[in-house]
Amino acid sequence: MSENLEDLDDIARRLDREHVFHSWSAQAQSSGLVVASGRGARVWDHAGREYLDFSSQLVNVNIGHQHPSVVAAIREQAELLTTIAPSTVNLARGEAAKRIVARAPAGFRKVFFTNGGADANENAVRMARLHTGRDKVLSTYRSYHGNTGAAIVATGDWRRVPNEFARGHVHFFGPYLYRSEFWAATPEEESERALRHLSRVIESEGPASIAAVLLETIPGTAGILVPPPGYLAGVRALCDRHGIMLILDEVMAGFGRTGRWFAFDGYEVRPDLITFAKGVNSGYVPAGGVIISDEIAATFDERVFPGGLTYSGHPLAMASIVATLDAMSAEGIVEHAREIGVESIGPALEELAERHQVIGEVRGEGVFWALELVADRKTREPLAAVAMARIKTALVAGGLLPFIQDNRIHVVPPCVVTADDVAEAIAVYDDVLSSVALGD
Structure with missing residues (x-):
């Protein structure tokens, strides 16, 4: 029997090597x-x-x-309804959105569902641009926001460089005391000087041209860079001063990863848009989304939002979100x-x-x-x-x-x-x- 099981591993490797094209990889590399x-x-x-x-x-x-509760919820939803168009009303979708906004700050009542974190950031950027009538988006060099058009250009690391096809993106340095760009010796100095740097970038780019600052609350792939005291609150103050929307990317840091429902809960900051994916249902079914402040949501009460996805609010994904958040709370x-x-x-x-x-x-x-x-x-x-x-x-x-x-x-x-x-x-x-x- 063990030989047959070993054969399954060999078959899996062979099929992968022959037919699967892997992300972020030279394809001649051996299978993982x-x-x-x-x-x-x-x-x-x-x-x-x-x-x-x-x-x-x-x-x-x-x-x-x-997790047995999440697996059971997906199975039950599959027996009831496997898929439905996003224009329809579906109970699972409403229940998922209700649970998500219950964890968000006051003044957030709507969720736009996506297929993952990249398109969540993509649509948050779109919302900020349409709401403000401005174009530019500022994000840090040490960041990763996804692999779609605007999201990959908002990304700061090397993956941006071969993919710079989207417009209106500007990068700046965020705080990273261990390798400070600002000759700082303390967390307080790093925060103050990083904020001064961002302020100068905003001034130099023209505040009236900037729609949003997009930040990972805690940059993840870039190094799990916990923000120093006062930094996120300072970014919020700069955005308020210039009418800029603050988008906090909680795709990796959200839903328990930091020991809080949202990472920003520990930093005295309220964003305008919150993006999420990953932990919301532990990736059991692809899902993500944007939690939208009431002010921005109202922009589209009588104005068509020019965005959508075939699988937005997919029933299997929604059932997995409901089960995940319920289990995380109960346990x-x-x-x-x-x-x-x-x-x-x-x-x-x-x-x-x-x-x-x-x-x-x-x-x-x-x-x-x-x-x-x-x-x-x-x-x-x-x-x-x-x-x-x-x-x-x-x-x-x-x-x-x-x-x-x-x-x-x-x-x-x-x-x-x-x-x-x-x-x-x-x-x-x-x-x-x-x-x-x-x-x-």
Whole structure:
């Protein structure tokens, strides 16, 4: 029987290699890890080889793999109605929207559903432009907002450069004290100087030409860059001064990832538009959306909103959202994410940093952390790509699915991760970083 299961892994790899075109990849690269199923914070291949998932796949499986309530809700909805046009009224869609706005600040009563985070940002930008009558959108260089037209150009990292086809995008530097662009020595200095920089960019671009500032509340793929005190409130003040809309991208940081329902709940800031995806239903069915402030929603009361998607508010996705948010609430999953971050993940990573000189900085909250790896702590030279590749290979060999980005290990398990899971993962990180330090 085990030989047959091994054969399934081989078949999966062959079919993938022959027929699947992968994102962000040179296609001659070998196929990745086979994943056949999962439960909670673990996945396994057809032969039963098990891995502790400390990537949450793409930082989206917040409720864990195969949560029975969510699986059951999708199955029940599939038996009732599998799909319906977005122009129709559907109970599941209304229930999903009701639960989402219940977690948003006062003054948000409408949700526009999309297929994921990229088109959520795309449509938020469209709404801001139409509402203000302005064109430009400001976003940071250290950011990722998705792979559609405006979203990829709003993105700041290397993926923007081959895709710069959308108009009206301007980039600026956000706060990142460990590698400060502003010669700051404290979080307070970093915040003040980053805000001054943004203010000058706004002045130089012409405030009356700027529709929106688009920010990840906590930049995720760019490094889990927790904003310093006062920064987000300062951005809000700049936007208010100039009539600019503030869009907060909560695609990765939202719905429990930081130990809060929304990451911005911890920063005394109220956006005009909120984008979400990933954690809202842990990616069980593709879904995302824009939570719209009443002021912006009113713009389209008598004016047609020129946007739409065939699968906006898809019933299977809506059922999975309802079940996910209900389960997260009933089971205290968001509170658990906060506690496990404070009591287990954070302290364990700090202890790991004390043992390994290769760790330059630990930062994060909830189940949203990064280890920044360096060749030298004094110079903060990033650890080389070849070493990072060795680390990734060794972590997988040790039974851990990592999230590796540039010179960082992102420690991003599902919100349901246990203290025992954390201890197991830390032991693997410890062993692998010891080997790398020794040059093995």
